[in-house]
Amino acid sequence: MLAYLTRRLFAAAVMLVVIILVVFCIFFLVPRWAGVDPATMFVGKQADPAAIEAVRQKLGLGDPILAQVWEFFKGLFAGRTYVGGGDVTQCSAPCFGYSFRNEQAIWPVLTDRFPVTLALALGAAVLWLIFGVAAGVLSALKRGSLWDRGAMVVALAGVSLPIYFTGLLSLAIFSYGLGWLDAQYVPIEESFTGWFGGMLLPWITLAFLYAAMYARITRATMLEVMGEDYIRTARAKGLREPVVIGKHAMRSTMTPILTMLGMDLGALIGGAILTETTFSLPGLGQAVLKAISDKDLPVILGVTLITSLAVIVANLVVDILYAVIDPRVRLA
Amino acid sequence: MTTQRTTRRRKQAVAAAGVVAALLATAACGGGGTDEGGEGGAAGFDAANNKVAQASEAKKGGELKFAAAQDADSWDTTRGYYGFMWNFSRYYARTLVTGKTEPGAKGAEATPDLATSTAKITNGGKTYTYTLRDGVTWEDGKPITSKDVKYGIERVWAQDVLSGGPVYLKDILDPKGEYPGPYKDTSPDKLGLKAIETPDDKTIVFNLPAPNSDFEDMLTMASAAPVRQDKDTKSKYGLKPFSSGPYKFQSYTPNKKLVLVRNENWKPASDPVRKAYPDKISMTFFTNANDMDQRLINGDYDLDANQTGLSPQGRTTALKEHKGNLDNPVSGYIRYAVFPQTVKPFDNIHCRKAVIYGADHESLQTARGGPIAGGDIGTNMLPPSVPGAEGQKYDPYEMAGADKKGNVAKAKEELKACGQPNGFKTTVAVRNNKPVEVATAESLQASLKKVGIDVEIDQFDGAQTSGIIGSPENVKKKGYGIIIMGWGPDFPTVQGFGLPLWGSKYILESGNNNFAMIKDKTIDGLFADYVTELDDAKKEQISTEINHKVMEGGYYLPFTFEKFINWRSNRLANVYTTDNYNGTYDFVNLGLKK
Numbered sequence: 001m002l003a004y005l006t007r008r009l010f011a012a013a014v015m016l017v018v019i020i021l022v023v024f025c026i027f028f029l030v031p032r033w034a035g036v037d038p039a040t041m042f043v044g045k046q047a048d049p050a051a052i053e054a055v056r057q058k059l060g061l062g063d064p065i066l067a068q069v070w071e072f073f074k075g076l077f078a079g080r081t082y083v084g085g086g087d088v089t090q091c092s093a094p095c096f097g098y099s100f101r102n103e104q105a106i107w108p109v110l111t112d113r114f115p116v117t118l119a120l121a122l123g124a125a126v127l128w129l130i131f132g133v134a135a136g137v138l139s140a141l142k143r144g145s146l147w148d149r150g151a152m153v154v155a156l157a158g159v160s161l162p163i164y165f166t167g168l169l170s171l172a173i174f175s176y177g178l179g180w181l182d183a184q185y186v187p188i189e190e191s192f193t194g195w196f197g198g199m200l201l202p203w204i205t206l207a208f209l210y211a212a213m214y215a216r217i218t219r220a221t222m223l224e225v226m227g228e229d230y231i232r233t234a235r236a237k238g239l240r241e242p243v244v245i246g247k248h249a250m251r252s253t254m255t256p257i258l259t260m261l262g263m264d265l266g267a268l269i270g271g272a273i274l275t276e277t278t279f280s281l282p283g284l285g286q287a288v289l290k291a292i293s294d295k296d297l298p299v300i301l302g303v304t305l306i307t308s309l310a311v312i313v314a315n316l317v318v319d320i321l322y323a324v325i326d327p328r329v330r331l332a
Numbered sequence: 333m334t335t336q337r338t339t340r341r342r343k344q345a346v347a348a349a350g351v352v353a354a355l356l357a358t359a360a361c362g363g364g365g366t367d368e369g370g371e372g373g374a375a376g377f378d379a380a381n382n383k384v385a386q387a388s389e390a391k392k393g394g395e396l397k398f399a400a401a402q403d404a405d406s407w408d409t410t411r412g413y414y415g416f417m418w419n420f421s422r423y424y425a426r427t428l429v430t431g432k433t434e435p436g437a438k439g440a441e442a443t444p445d446l447a448t449s450t451a452k453i454t455n456g457g458k459t460y461t462y463t464l465r466d467g468v469t470w471e472d473g474k475p476i477t478s479k480d481v482k483y484g485i486e487r488v489w490a491q492d493v494l495s496g497g498p499v500y501l502k503d504i505l506d507p508k509g510e511y512p513g514p515y516k517d518t519s520p521d522k523l524g525l526k527a528i529e530t531p532d533d534k535t536i537v538f539n540l541p542a543p544n545s546d547f548e549d550m551l552t553m554a555s556a557a558p559v560r561q562d563k564d565t566k567s568k569y570g571l572k573p574f575s576s577g578p579y580k581f582q583s584y585t586p587n588k589k590l591v592l593v594r595n596e597n598w599k600p601a602s603d604p605v606r607k608a609y610p611d612k613i614s615m616t617f618f619t620n621a622n623d624m625d626q627r628l629i630n631g632d633y634d635l636d637a638n639q640t641g642l643s644p645q646g647r648t649t650a651l652k653e654h655k656g657n658l659d660n661p662v663s664g665y666i667r668y669a670v671f672p673q674t675v676k677p678f679d680n681i682h683c684r685k686a687v688i689y690g691a692d693h694e695s696l697q698t699a700r701g702g703p704i705a706g707g708d709i710g711t712n713m714l715p716p717s718v719p720g721a722e723g724q725k726y727d728p729y730e731m732a733g734a735d736k737k738g739n740v741a742k743a744k745e746e747l748k749a750c751g752q753p754n755g756f757k758t759t760v761a762v763r764n765n766k767p768v769e770v771a772t773a774e775s776l777q778a779s780l781k782k783v784g785i786d787v788e789i790d791q792f793d794g795a796q797t798s799g800i801i802g803s804p805e806n807v808k809k810k811g812y813g814i815i816i817m818g819w820g821p822d823f824p825t826v827q828g829f830g831l832p833l834w835g836s837k838y839i840l841e842s843g844n845n846n847f848a849m850i851k852d853k854t855i856d857g858l859f860a861d862y863v864t865e866l867d868d869a870k871k872e873q874i875s876t877e878i879n880h881k882v883m884e885g886g887y888y889l890p891f892t893f894e895k896f897i898n899w900r901s902n903r904l905a906n907v908y909t910t911d912n913y914n915g916t917y918d919f920v921n922l923g924l925k926k
Contacts, residue, residue, distance in 0.1 A: 040798075040799060050491040050492040050495075051491050051492055051493075051495030051496075053492065054492035054493065054495075084492070085490070085492030085493045085515070086490070086492065086493060086513075086515035086516050087492075087493040087515065087566045087567050089567065089568075100567075102586040102587070103406075103567050103568045103570060103571055104571075104586060112585065168622065171623060171626070176626050176630065183623075184627070184632070276619070277619040277620055278620050278623070279620070279623070280617075280618040280619050280620050280623055280624070282587075282588045286587075286619050287587070289619060290587050290619070293765075
């Protein structure tokens with residue numbers, strides 16, 4: 001187990017390094033090839049040449065790309081000092097870069113916004129797991145029934161409808177129209193009930209999209225599993241149906257669901273851009289969207305790295321959980 | 333069996349129809365009847381447009397809530413360039429002089445703020461002297477001195493650290509760029525700028541190398557606000573500026589929220605400009621403009637800080653159900669197409685005029701949003717809010733008159749005169765992040781096709797404007813014969829609006845705004861006359877003349893004198909629009925009813 005973990009962690013670290021290199025090339029090398037000075041992307045629209053030169057100096061944009069990457073890596077562990085134009089800017093470790101647009105180090109921005117995105121992703125995941133898996137299981141067990149058809153139609157709608165449609169529709173109906181839910185974000189430290197109320201609609205909207213996919217996958221897997229020999233054996237042994245389903249069928253069914261969950265959670269933690277934009281939630285997705293429109297490269301870089309990290313960690317956790325769910329999987 | 337299934341299906345269909353009907357009904361809820369006449373506390377449609385609405389109902393106290401889809405470029409007075417930032421900065425930053433807190437054109441006139449009076453102008457318009465009021469203080473209670481004002485202005489020179497803001501003061505006071513800025517200043521007090529003298533703590537003297545009759549207008553801008561040297565955090569100053577006004581920063585997280593609270597050390601007696609009604613001022617940032625508009629309509633917020641008008645969806649709802657909460661002012665912006673003379677055949681005035689005559693001006697206005705949301709048809713290049721402007725009265729190409737649908741015959745005559753009787757091909761450059769501009773490009777393309785001008789639309793990355801259309805070399809290389817843009821005055825004079833667009837000295841290699849590449853000695857001469865003229869009436873006359881020369885040259889096809897539809901909540905009092913901030917609400921004296 002320990003050897004497996006070490007191997008996986010090492011692979012994850014290598015993967016992150018590769019991602020950093022690729023992202024760095026995209027942001028700093030490709031513009032150069034296209035004849036665009038990356039320094040102009042760090043300053044405002046009507047930037048003075050002196051300001052562009054100061055940014056170039058501060059970020060060492062004149063240095064070879066490998067030297068810039070090395071500085072970035074050093075910054076992650078030892079912090080970084082940006083000097084240029086008579087101004088000194090400190091960026092403490094872990095320094096994921098510095099936004100010269102907002103005059104903020106990226107790491108505090110990420111840590112400030114991460115809990116919002118995490119809460120959104122986890123809350124929605126709980127909902128979609130409960131309702132998606134339950135709907136899938138019931139559909140599989142009552143195959144061909146009205147319930148099955150109805151659930152699959154709803155699932156199809158959930159998969160087909162984009163979140164900016166369901167999000168806006170749910171806002172129009174439940175928030176602006178009926179006034180049942182106020183989808184305005186309130187920090188949890190200000191009011192737990194306000195926070196919970198504000199998150200409910202984003203959770204439901206996001207969960208609706210994912211629950212649909214989970215219901216369909218659960219149904220398909222469950223139908224396949226229920227036809228397996230070991231299920232017939234279990235029934236032949238005289239086990240009660242809830243035990244057959246809960247103990248035997250569900251274990252196999254959960255394996256692909258867990259894989260999906262790992263991938264989805266990882267991607268969502270990296271930034272549920274559409275949901276956060278629709279509901280104006282101050283999470284990573286909102287930050288990255290703003291950064292894209294402002295061409296604020298350090299923020300985009302920081303969020304990209306966090307996304308990658310989240311996907312890698314989520315996959316690692318899923319791999320470990322395989323062994324717990326399915327004894328046939330051995331971590332060797 | 334068949335019957336049962338049919339019945340069940342029917343029931344399902346009826347149930348589904350019921351659900352849909354219920355959803356539509358609830359979605360349609362959200363407002364009662366119209367509010368045009370000022371029911372429910374609204375002052376009425378256009379009640380605050382160039383006049384004050386509900387002034388007497390403003391009470392002390394409460395939280396004034398701004399909503400915004402866009403954060404400021406910077407809250408540092410030196411670095412901010414967005415109009416709404418300048419407007420908002422009056423809460424926490426005072427200047428020697430500022431715009432009057434009166435509606436309409438009066439708001440653009442300078443009035444003393446930190447100074448006891450407007451400038452004492454001597455030496456043929458080259459020396460401006462101000463005396464500071466008694467009792468003006470910083471947020472820690474220390475007095476604001478003339479040296480603080482000088483230091484605040486000196487920061488404009490530190491463009492390598494404090495980029496982004498306007499540089500008019502630098503260009504006027506130090507045209508040769510000799511002063512290195514306070515951070516590289518070797519004098520012990522870092523006050524080495526020779527053009528500004530501070531003989532004592534109360535007096536400040538500006539010595540201009542050459543007269544500039546708009547200099548005092550430039551001193552009303554946020555970049556002329558004082559900054560105290562020991563509180564200058566350089567590039568991070570915008571995160572928490574040190575207040576000289578009635579409010580100070582309590583908290584600010586970029587793109588999330590800004591909260592101002594009362595500055596207890598501000599003395600009302602020292603400030604004839606600000607009423608400081610609310611106890612607290614907050615600004616919440618949204619990413620979904622529709623959501624923001626809906627929350628404004630629901631009364632969760634009082635007004636949009638960006639003041640760029642409601643989104644199409646919000647506009648429709650508000651016009652239908654809450655018209656009494658809306659104002660429809662002229663924004664000060666002109667939306668237009670411009671013809672770079674470096675791209676053939678636009679070096680020929682007749683080819684330029686062929687486009688002007690061939691365009692369907694009404695269709696362009698519709699593409700901009702129509703007469704209410706888009707604005708009146710633009711007939712010339714001076715915004716109605718600028719002294720010397722004539723509005724639609726000056727319409728040399730009959731754009732809002734007989735030829736508002738375009739004049740094919742005249743266009744073809746001009747084509748003959750320019751040696752292109754069968755028309756020509758050209759490319760129109762339009763920002764890809766401005767759907768309304770793309771719509772105007774398409775409208776122009778359709779109308780010019782009728783006269784034989786074949787237009788190809790090139791949507792370029794709007795975030796790279798200064799490098800793409802701001803580079804004359806690139807414009808020529810790409811063959812952009814027509815560029816679609818908009819422009820508003822930094823300060824409402826012909827200099828504040830037109831000099832960067834029409835002055836030959838303002839043709840730049842990068843970040844160019846003189847897209848037409850105008851090198852007209854008459855226009856340059858008129859600007860030179862303007863800046864040395866101190867008489868307001870004569871200045872207006874010159875402004876009119878400059879506008880006429882620009883229109884006669886056929887460099888521009890104006891689309892609209894832009895208008896927008898802005899929301900004010902039922903709680904707001906003492907609301908009015910001001911020309912000082914391009915027709916937006918004057919924030920500084922907004923109050924709440926209770």
